[in-house]
Amino acid sequence: MKAPTLLPLDKDKHFGRLVIIFVSVGFIAIFAAGLAAAFAVQRNSEHTAWLIHTYDVERAIGRVDSAVQSMRFARRGYLLDRRPAIREDYAEARGDLQRAIDRVAELTRDNAMQQRLIPQVRALAREMDAMLLFTMAEADAGRMTGIGRRAGDAGSADVSSRIQKATAAMLAEEQRLLGQRVRAQQSSITLFYWALGLGGILLFFVAIGSVATIRHYTSGLMRSRNQLRVLNEDLEGAVRVRTIDLQRANDEIQRFAYIVSHDLRSPLVNVMGFTAELDAATHSLRALIDRAEAEAPAIVTEEARLAAREDLPEAIGFIRTSTQKMDRLINAILRLSREGRRTIAPETLDMVGMFQGVADTLRHRTEEVGATIRIADDLPPMVSDRLAVEQIASNLVENAVKYLRRDRPGIIEVTGQRRGLRVLYQIKDNGRGIDPKDHERVFDLFRRSGEQDQPGEGIGLAHVRALAYRLGGTITVASQLGEGAVFEVNLPAVFAGAGEKDR
Template identity: 35%
Template sequence: MKLGKTFVQSSLLMMIGGISLLLAIVASAFLLVNNTRQSFDALVNERAVRSAAADLFSLLQDAESGQRGYLLTGDQSFLSPYKDAVGQVASSVKQLQQLTSGRPNYQALVSSIDGQVHVKLEELASTIKMFDENKKDETLEIVRNGFGQKLMNKLRKQLQLIIDLSDKNIQVNIEQQITASNQLKWIMIGAALAIVAVMSISLYIIMQYIKSINAASAEVQKFNAALELRVVERTEDLVRANQEIQRFAYIVTHDLRAPLVNIMGFTTELENALTMMKNYVLADGAPLNDAEILEAREAAAEDVPEALAFIRSSTAKMDSLINAILKISRDGRRELKPEQVDIKAIAQSSINSLKHLIDAADGTAEISIGSVQAITDRLSLEQIFTNLVDNAIKYRAPERPLKITVHAKHVGAFIETMIEDNGRGINESDFERIFELFRRAGPQNQTGDGIGLAHVRSLARNLGGDIFVRSELGKGSAFTLRVPADLSFILRRNTLNQN
């Protein structure tokens, strides 16, 4: 859920970024195109201004050339270009005024040119009129004094100023167009790079999302596999627990029934003995033969004490069995208290508590443990270690000195502790039997009721672990205790599973 939300947020951000980038590119391109268009329009206008100024000067030159040709030759044909030029001058001036309208840097010059053009046209017209009136000498005198030439030179300079200014503006507009073109080019390049970057980031986000999806899928598969494994383990635990319950029920009923059968049998003997004693005691003076007297005396002296002894022994056996069952039951119901413990310290404490027995057996105990810490129930661990060390002492091989070695190490989320001895060993067929309640293996030359290792396995499983044995007859045994390194985690998980 979080992964999908992150992907949606990233995609939305990339979409917003892409749209913003696209809008920025479009806006920049539009602005540059608009500036280019304005620059182009200005360039066209400047070219028109320049052309209008040049055309006006050309018309004035044509008019002046026609006027002078006519004055010098009197040939009417020279008046034709004069008249054509004069007819176009007014429209040319008007065009120049329109092109420079609203442009102060031109308007003053155009206004001055307009006035001087009128003066020039009047000067040309007046000389032609005087020539037509046969005032040739006066006309030539006007031409010779240079008034018209001065006026023409002034017009030439002013029109040239307009042309020069137009050329300058044209150059500026061309440079602006080149700049705008370069800017547009770099914007397009930047846009292309930005688009590539956005696409790359988008592709990266998509790939990361796909990778995360695959990882999540793998995690789900792993979780499912772990869940299936846990179900299998729980099923195996349930099957094992059911088998243990059945075995426990059989053992309890069998071992408790045996003392009851003995009690019932000896109760019958008591009844028989009491009958004989009753005949003797309640004879009320009736004569008894020697056999009856002997039977009564044997019943009182032997049968009754023997029956009572067997009954007492059977009840003691039943009491021992019941106490053993209660002990295992109490340990199973006891609330575990996880705490930080040092495995080496626990092992050393257990060995120290039995050191007098180890010394009496001329034995040695070696602890080969580094820094191994666990969070577990201290009391349960102490009981397990003490019981295993006690068994190693009890079932030692008499032909060699006892040697006990304790190892411990981390194995994943568990701690494995191995207690080895060089005792008499255990037959492979008895590896599971020795952990059953009231069951023992090998020669029964030691006192015991067969609950020690059953108690140890019960404690180990209460801690979330188990215990196993590896042994060889005549060489020794190695008991491996495997418990979680963090019991509190196991208890929390079990609580969650129960809820």
């Protein structure tokens, strides 16, 4: 009989190197994405500050024009009705004009072109003020005629027009700067999006590669176990040697799985943290876009609006979904690793009571789908590890309930018998069934078959088989599509430790 081919040591080394590569690439991706995102956020903050500065300058220039008009209206009102209150309104408007010009000068001190226009505006403001004050003084002295009033109106209108031309030039310059700053901000948003997307894609492929490597390694180990079980009937001595080798390989894969899972969790936590920070940053971007749309909708492009409201949230959701899936897979690997290291504690088990307890926990589900669980009252007891056997029973019965057909009442039957030094338990259902080509596949880690309309990661049956092997037993399935399935668990009636063999 051909001896089983166990996993060679060089494959362990290759696996270790792959794990180190994946972890390193994941860490580098997180670090690079974090740096790029931080740089993009910092650049965006700078551009936002300049945009706000531009709005402040435009508002200050607008106050200059408003103050000029207020002075002209106050002067005209004073000529019609020379009340002191109107003269006070004129003085207040003149003060507003001076303050507005000072504010514009302060805000544009870094702009040489604007600074050249400030003295011109000040001179025109003084000229208009002198002209308006002169006409009001003439009116106070009673020397104001209709012709003089019209001449004063024409002169003040001319000066006001020149002031408006100067402020229009200043506004045009601010509009030019605003366009440059908006384009710079859009560039920083685009950089932020690319950094986020590329980092997420790289991490996704790192996760896929890590899981594929671990699954490939675990599948090789499972095949070695199956080959060892076949040789168990005729080659007791060879089995003993192979068992030692297999146990060593099993310990090694459990150790690797534990180390890998912990090493992968560290960068994964960083990814989740950075994703949360990036998600918070998008709120500020959306708030800025909302404000820009409210105050100056012409400067907001469709690309910027889509980037802030759709593209960035979609990219963050993609990363979050990928990291959550990777977290579930890592937890599954850790659970299998811990189960392999747990100490077996044999005790006498009442299998009728155990299966009945499982049925009671699933009662709400069976009542919901109209299913019935029938447990034979002559299930043979056994001496084994309670926690492991409970997990086997729970997984198998729960799977049977989960994959029942909707077009007929579900029936699940649990039977058992003693056969020499071993006990056999069968869990039979009338559910969907399993295609014969998938009978072995369903026991592989992270593998599923049939319609994928039920939650799960393909872990349950792999865990059941690992537990059965740990207890010195096996599990098999007989099924046809649409005709239900029968899972049979073969275990020692009395667990005898690591030396227990099939009889």
